[in-house]
Amino acid sequence: MNMQQSQDRAIGILVGGGPAPGINGVIAAAALRCLAAGRRVLGIRDGFKGLIAGDTGKVAPLTMEEVSGLHLQGGSYLRTARANPTKKPQDMERVIATLRKLDVSGLITIGGDDTCFSALKLEQAAQGRLRVVHVPKTIDNDLDLPEGVPTFGFETARHIGVQIVKTLMVEARSTSHWFFVVAMGRQAGHLALGIGKAAGATLTLIPEEFSARPLRLSRVVDVAAGAILKRLSLGQEDGVVVMAEGLAEALDPEELSQDAALPRDDHGHIELSKINLAGLVSRAVRARLAPLGVEPVIREKDIGFELRCADPIGFDLEYTRDLGCSATGLLLEGGSAAVAAMVHGRFMPIPFDQILDSRTGRTRVRPVDVRSAGYEIARRYMVRLGPEDFEQPDLLGKYATLACMTPAEFRSSFEYVVEDERRRGS
Secondary structure, eight states, X not given: OOHHHHHHSEEEXXXXXXXXXXXXHHHHHHHHHHHHTTOOEEEETTTTHHXXXXXXXXXXXXXXXXXXXXXXXXXXXXXXXXXXXXXXHHHHHHHHHHHHHTTEEEEEEEESHHHHHHHHHHHHHHTTSSEEEEEEBOTTOOBXXXXXXXXXXXXXXXXXXXXXXXXXXXXXXHHTOEEEEEEOOSSOOHHXXXXXXXXXXXXXXXXXGOOOSSBOHHHHHHHHHHHHHHHHHTTOOOXXXXXXXXXXXXXXXXXXXXXSOOOBOTTSOBOGGGSOHHHHHHHHHHHHHGGGTOOOOEEXXXXXXXXXXXXXXXXXXXXXXHHHHHHHHHHHTTOOSEEOOXXXXXXXXXXXXXXXXXXXXXXXXXXXXXTSHHHHHHHHTSOSOOGGGGTOHHHHHHHHHHTTOOHHHHHHHHGGGGHHHHHHHO
């Protein structure tokens, strides 16, 4: 195919997975660069869903008038869906055939780890018939990008999550209540930690801090119960605990629920939004503390859907325009099979084969590094039992008195919760 034939063909854009602030910025920047280069650009609505069905009815050209100013808005102009073309070989072939029917030579996919994996497999299956570049998007910040590089949408989600938690902290102080808050983050605790640390929440719990798998619910409960007792020793009856929803998947399944048929999405993941993690933990904490004569009032709150379609803050407004423009530039220059990343202000395409986990064959997940200075500082400012509380007899005695225990009994009941912290510090 000569250069002129290639330039006559279209660039497609689609969005997969859950929404994140800044999607429209990528769409707009990509479309505008295509149009400036004289290329047709097609908006593919509802992710891979229509392509899998061989339906071209939800595909339409994007115009300059449509996308101008679009970057300021939350949500997804092209909508989004979790349809997975990798489940059946015939689905993948139908996607390729539909894109060929649309005369698409290059495709920009916008999404998280599942959409990234679909993009990778699509590029492989096309065998040179289609060039694919993926723009990583997730408020969970769990794609394995270079160190210090966030996924777009994370900073906006954290910013708005902080505003919510700050308000809950005032409510907690005003009413002498506790709030147990669950933040999105199925595979990593970045969002929960980012919100909790920035807001100054009493305690933040993420799956990465616990070494044991499966994780016993009683361990999570004792960390939270210990924080409540420590707050009481400081004369405070209130607090806010922020938890990553991924704790649910780390827990021992026998402790999670009596329901053996938990709902799953198209990718086989448990639909955590239907599991009341805050309720599960708060009930267990109350049951743990009641025999000790401590009866906190605990309110429950999930935050996540309030964040995903928010208007992006300035960071993501700029960041997504950089990503959309650069990803499109790579396609226009003949590039393919890469994830778009901005590192220290420079565009760095990461080849698809460098983001695969050799053990699982899936895209790698970036967990929170609990040995990093960032995590250690967050931990330092939490109110929770630490090794020092069991090394100072006066503190140990104070906690034991609150719990109607002897110091030896308190140590026996709660000291195990600091084992992971001691291990990291050794």
